[in-house]
Amino acid sequence: MQKDSIASPERTEIVTLNTLSADTLSTLDSQTRDLVERRGRVMGPAYRLSYEEPFQPVRAQGTKIFDVHGDEYLDAYNNVPSVGHNHPHVVDAVCRQLRTINTNTRYLQRDIIEYAENLVETHDPELDNVMFTCTGSEANDLALRIARTVTGGTGVIVSEYAYHGCTRDVASWSPSSGSGTVLGSDVRLVPPPDTLRLDRDELETHFLDHLQAQIDDLNRRGVRLAALMVDSMFSSDGIYPDPGVLSAAADLVHRAGGLVVSDEVQSGFGRTGAAMWGYQRSNIVPDLITMGKPMGNGMPIGGVVAKSALVDKFARDVAYFNTFGGENAPVAAAQAVLEVIRDEDLIANAKDKGDQLVLGMRDILSRNDFAFDVRGAGLYIGVEFVSDMDTKTPDRDTTLAFVNGLRRQKILTSTAGSYGNVIKVRPPLVLSQADTDRMLTEFETVARQLGRHSRTNGSQKHSSYPLPTSATGSSVPGIALGDDAVREELRGLIVEELRGLVGQSRG
Known part of the structure; x- marks a missing residue:
């Protein structure tokens, strides 16, 4: 089927992604609002704050970030600490070097x-x-x-x-x-x-x-x-x-x-x-x-x-x-x-945990009747929401609701794409099995909340969407299966296993 007619939905604006709105400033507690206003006065308006409620981190370790209230968040967004926040091997290497010398490339070192x-x-x-x-x-x-x-x-x-x-x-x-x-x-x-x-x-x-x-x-x-x-x-x-x-x-x-x-x-x-x-x-x-x-x-x-x-x-x-x-x-x-x-064999870890997340999120969104596409490679995943699978009109509202819902469940993600309708999942490469289970559990919590809210308000617009396949014909990136029956059987087995993992993490 030719899709050129729907390949490029019209853009009406440059999208400002997942940022604090001035309209919600009055809903913040007095201390947070004061800090936001001080920041604006001294740092200017070009900077943006993420989320409906600003996140205030104070320390981090591995895949976890802790906020001013002592709450622990799973960092599923920040790729800069690629091997995890404050990885001891990296910290020790930097400290040793700073105690020795820190100069430039004009010298032979x-x-x-x-x-x-x-x-x-x-x-x-x-x-x-x-x-x-x-x-x-x-x-x-x-x-x-x-x-x-x-x-x-x-x-x-x-x-x-x-x-x-x-x-x-x-x-x-x-x-x-x-x-x-x-x-x-x-x-x-x-x-x-x-x-x-x-x-x-x-x-x-x-x-x-x-x-x-x-x-x-x-x-x-x-x-x-x-x-x-x-x-x-x-x-x-x-x-x-x-x-x-x-x-x-x-x-x-x-x-x-x-x-x-x-x-x-x-x-x-x-x-x-x-x-x-x-x-x-x-x-x-x-x-x-x-x-x-x-x-x-x-x-x-x-x-x-x-x-x-x-x-x-x-x-x-x-x-x-x-x-x-x-x-x-x-x-x-x-x-x-x-x-x-x-x-720490982090390339293999990225593939293993990334495959689990892609398959798990596809299964969760399918069971909760969203119109979506989940795509990724390793620990770089995009979750796109659309109004329906026929027109594929970008659904930015659902995306922002999902990102802020995950933030309330203490999972940090953000948005991407020219329409702001793609969740960006990009955690540190040290994401563990426990982190993966937690991510899928909270992802399902938000999916159920949003799906229930939509149905309660009579505005259900999502349609069931079958698990997408990769360019190789497999739902698992990098696995090529020529036989459709074998592929479907493997897909079913993996999904059932993921459901089991999610159930265990709830317990």
């Missing part, structure tokens, strides 16, 4: 060199150079500087609702930054591979047609393509784990004379459960990849890993230096993160 070697070893052999930054924004800025220097072009293509950073240049090709952010004249946008609104067999053609059209438009205006900058999870667009479109897209970009930059700030360091890096799951070798603060579990470190030939060309005209990029203490944290991912 073994620890920085050894980390650089260890990092590039996790990448494809062609990606053999690394340049350090403090943040993902800086890394993306640097990556495009390299691409523009090497290609001689200035054009950049990103997805329609991408976010790649907050520097002036990077914001000009981060369309999700807000309606006040002016996109550059040499910036072009392509729609993400929307696996809910497009059939599997048309996704690649749809994506490539749009990509070619934007390359052609740049050429007509005398603008040479420098790069396609892409996050293989299409995170800000609504979380669409690459269904296989990026390999052909990379070939197209290279034929046009551009480079491929893989933004790994969110999809890297084992998060997809399939490999260390998101691009490896997509079976491509980008020309440059970028990383941000999950690299150091929240310490100020990022970087660009590139093919050495590109860095050589860039360095002929540019002497790159970043005072804090590559400091010893953040490097010590980053080295510790690599060790924790390896020693």
